[in-house]
Amino acid sequence: xxxxxxxxxxxxxxxxQKRGNTRSIRLHVQGSKVKVTLPSRVPYAxxxxxxxxxxxxxxxxxxxxxxxNIGAYIGKQHRVNIQYxxxxxxxxxxxxxxxxxxxxxGLDSQSSEAQxxxxxxxxxxxxxxxxxxxxxxxxxxxxxxxxxxxxASVKRLRSRWGSCDTHKNIVxxxxxxxxxxxxxxYVLVHELAxxxxxxxxxxxxxxxxxxxxxxxxxxKATKAYSPHVITT
Numbered sequence: 001x002x003x004x005x006x007x008x009x010x011x012x013x014x015x016x017q018k019r020g021n022t023r024s025i026r027l028h029v030q031g032s033k034v035k036v037t038l039p040s041r042v043p044y045a046x047x048x049x050x051x052x053x054x055x056x057x058x059x060x061x062x063x064x065x066x067x068x069n070i071g072a073y074i075g076k077q078h079r080v081n082i083q084y085x086x087x088x089x090x091x092x093x094x095x096x097x098x099x100x101x102x103x104x105x106g107l108d109s110q111s112s113e114a115q116x117x118x119x120x121x122x123x124x125x126x127x128x129x130x131x132x133x134x135x136x137x138x139x140x141x142x143x144x145x146x147x148x149x150x151x152a153s154v155k156r157l158r159s160r161w162g163s164c165d166t167h168k169n170i171v172x173x174x175x176x177x178x179x180x181x182x183x184x185x186y187v188l189v190h191e192l193a194x195x196x197x198x199x200x201x202x203x204x205x206x207x208x209x210x211x212x213x214x215x216x217x218x219x220k221a222t223k224a225y226s227p228h229v230i231t232t
Contacts, residue, residue: 002040006048011058013112014051016044025050029061030158031228063226067110068118072231074099075177076133078125080118080231082109090114092121099125122229123156129177130154138170138188145211147192157227161187164194175227183225186218 003017038047070082150168157173197204
């Protein structure tokens with residue numbers, strides 16, 4: 001897959017990626033990231049025109065990138081620590097409570113290069129938190145309300161907070177650990193309700209409402225978040 005990153009006026013860095021199995025140009029916005037996928041035969045210039053024609057939509061849906069500084073809190077229990085050393089290559093390590101990033105001396109932590117490294121480490125921490133904190137909460141809720149699920153796994157999802165298939169396998173978004181617990185619980189019950197009702201029928205919402213009568217407020221509040229790294 002060939003790709004290049006172009007700084008588009010008014011939008012910022014945009015990743016253009018060519019794929020052989022793609023038949024049309026597609027636009028994706030996730031947090032502050034904008035990506036355009038296009039068929040391998042289509043020139044990049046055509047894809048850029050496609051993006052510019054939808055610039056207004058991108059600006060409505062993009063989340064401005066926030067700089068992650070030393071001391072920032074990520075998720076439920078991680079804190080960012082940044083240090084400099086006489087090295088040519090950056091590195092990172094994630095423990096149970098800390099995100100430790102080592103940068104070469106002279107590399108500004110606020111630069112795009114450093115921020116990519118820091119964000120990647122934060123994403124690793126969130127994956128860890130969602131597995132260790134949110135999945136057990138899902139299991140507790142399933143037991144408490146007598147839902148039967150086959151499995152629970154965690155992945156980085158592009159837009160949805162979770163999914164449930166016909167075999168009752170639930171997948172949770174690795175960014176889920178960043179939401180307030182009240183909203184996390186709503187997402188978990190939402191997916192558990194899909195083990196009984198795969199659609200969003202009235203019976204499905206009755207199932208959710210029986211557990212959380214305020215589910216409409218929780219649902220609305222959840223839509224204010226998008227899957228990307230959030231600092232506190």
